[in-house]
Amino acid sequence: MFDDVAARYDRTNTVLSLRRDLRWRKHLTRALDLRPGELVLDLAAGTGASSEPFVRAGARVVPCDFSRGMLAAGRLSRPGLPFVAGDATRLPFATACFDAVTVSFGLRNVVDPDRALAELLRVTCHGGRMVVCEFSLPARSVLRGLYSNYLVRALPRVARRVATNPEAYVYLAESIRQWPDQAGLAERIRTAGWEDVSWKNLSGGIVALHRAVRP
Numbered sequence: 656m657f658d659d660v661a662a663r664y665d666r667t668n669t670v671l672s673l674r675r676d677l678r679w680r681k682h683l684t685r686a687l688d689l690r691p692g693e694l695v696l697d698l699a700a701g702t703g704a705s706s707e708p709f710v711r712a713g714a715r716v717v718p719c720d721f722s723r724g725m726l727a728a729g730r731l732s733r734p735g736l737p738f739v740a741g742d743a744t745r746l747p748f749a750t751a752c753f754d755a756v757t758v759s760f761g762l763r764n765v766v767d768p769d770r771a772l773a774e775l776l777r778v779t780c781h782g783g784r785m786v787v788c789e790f791s792l793p794a795r796s797v798l799r800g801l802y803s804n805y806l807v808r809a810l811p812r813v814a815r816r817v818a819t820n821p822e823a824y825v826y827l828a829e830s831i832r833q834w835p836d837q838a839g840l841a842e843r844i845r846t847a848g849w850e851d852v853s854w855k856n857l858s859g860g861i862v863a864l865h866r867a868v869r870p
């Protein structure tokens with residue numbers, strides 16, 4: 656599915672998020688607390704839009720994704736990034752080799768997210784950090800109602816105008832509605848073996864950043 660949306664992925668994202676994506680990425684970079692030279696895995700990196708802020712923070716980033724289309728679009732638009740093809744549930748990396756790992760707007764799309772969380776734990780060094788940036792549940796009921804309406808009605812219409820494969824965005828909206836809320840995801844992260852799990856809401860909880868540490 657991501658192969659089909661790759662060509663216009665970056666632009667569609669910015670339009671559909673009403674340009675909020677840039678701010679969410681800034682918060683994510685801050686939450687990762689990267690030091691210059693640290694090695695960070697950006698899992699489900701797609702075209703690498705999520706990886707760029709980490710480079711700007713002085714880290715060495717490895718963007719990894721399993722979609723050939725997304726990787727090809729990324730290599731074209733961001734030739735400086737060392738893209739790696741790999742499946743989140745069987746990462747092609749050695750144990751404990753990253754200082755930090757992160758995944759933005761991708762864990763929800765992995766068929767077995769619990770397996771991916773376990774793999775992320777395996778490749779992170781002891782004391783290393785993980786931040787998951789994912790759509791979540793707005794805290795206030797008014798915003799929840801508006802947002803639910805946006806996902807069901809407005810988003811598919813806008814996607815029809817700007818995306819290469821609008822049906823993919825209908826699926827994305829549905830996957831957001833089925834994803835666990837903040838507390839539910841925190842519990843799954845703990846179950847995968849991570850410690851000190853906490854989260855921070857962005858845009859009223861439309862997006863949440865879950866932070867955790869490898870014991």
Ligand SMILES: C[S@@+](CC[C@H](N)C(=O)[O-])C[C@H]1O[C@@H](n2cnc3c(N)ncnc32)[C@H](O)[C@@H]1O
Binds near residue numbers: 744
């Ligand atoms: C919505 S995109 C997010 C891309 C990027 N992180 C961003 O923030 O723009 C989700 C990505 O997850 C990738 N993905 C889904 N399942 C995966 C898996 N099992 N292994 C690796 N990547 C996966 C897709 O190929 C897609 O590029």
